[in-house]
Amino acid sequence: MKLYGRYLSPFVRRVAVSLNIMQTPFEQVVVAPFDEWEKAQSINPVVRIPALEIDNGEVIIDSTAILDHLDEVAGANSLLPQRGQPRREAMKLVATAVGAMEKTVSAVYEGRFHAPEKIEASWVERCENQALSALKALDVVASKTNGEGWLYGDKISQADISAVVALTFANIARPQMNASDQVPNLSKLAARLEATEAFQSTMP
Ligand SMILES: N[C@@H](CCC(=O)N[C@@H](CS)C(=O)NCC(=O)O)C(=O)O
Structure with missing residues (x-):
């Protein structure tokens, strides 16, 4: 099984962590869609990551379809x-x-693809506020776990994986959002999970 993409992408990372937790071996093939158009396009016509090549050679695109x-x-x-x-x-x-994840990515792209004087600050602010609003909603759920349990059910689920990957991505890609300070309960869950091998081995 081959996972195409870079772990800085939260969409790629949530797939990688899920594969680790499911104890499914895979090979990571690093693809940077902004620097390697042809390579990325040959794997995914949308020229995005992640994509997963399964053992019969089929390629699944989009993290939701892969998961x-x-x-x-x-x-x-x-x-x-x-x-x-x-x-x-x-x-x-x-x-x-x-x-x-999507709204943090949008805030990052606005800065990456516009000259400083062309950045639409109100759009960046909206994207950051939407991302923070989503993380705060997850923080409320995390506050009910007393720092020990899971966001849903009695074992780790995709909710925990994606929430922690989203928070870590916001911290890395958009430190000016100060996300961790605003979501103390989700941060506790993140500290717990980021210390495990399944997450550590995918740290961007
Ligand atoms: N809905 C997609 C989003 C994938 C996505 O946007 N990936 C980004 C990396 S974080 C990408 O490949 N961007 C390149 C581009 O949009 O041109 C998924 O869940 O896999």
């Missing part, structure tokens, strides 16, 4: 509840975390 496949294969060891209200609740937490 959906991994969960399907994992069956009872899936990182999300299989159906019904538990699945909807956990998926809502995951969507909140992924939303935080």
Whole structure:
């Protein structure tokens, strides 16, 4: 199995951490879509990462589709509840975390692709506030775990993985957001999980 992408991408990293937690061996193939258009395009027509090449040679694109496949294969060891209200609740937490990733990425791209005088500060501020709003919603959920449990259910789930990856990405890519200071409970969960091998081995 080959995972295409860089761990600085939170979408790639949440797949890598999930593979580690599922104890599924994989090879990382580093692809930087902004520097390697042709290589990235040959793997994913959208020219984005992540993509996952599975053992029969098929390539799955988009972290949500990749994780959906991994969960399907994992069956009872899936990182999300299989159906019904538990699945909807956990998926809502995951969507909140992924939303935080997307809005942090948008704030980063605005600075990366515009000359300083052309950066639209109100757009950057909106993106950062949306990312922080999402992280704070996860922090409220984390506050109920007493620093020990999980965001959903009684074992680690995709909600924990994506929430922690989203927070660490915000801290690295947008330190001026001061995200950690504003989400103390989620930060405790992040400190706990980032210390584990599954997360450590994917640190950007
Ligand atoms: N919805 C996609 C988002 C993937 C994404 O935006 N990846 C970024 C890296 S963080 C990328 O490849 N950006 C290159 C581009 O958009 O041109 C997913 O979940 O995989």
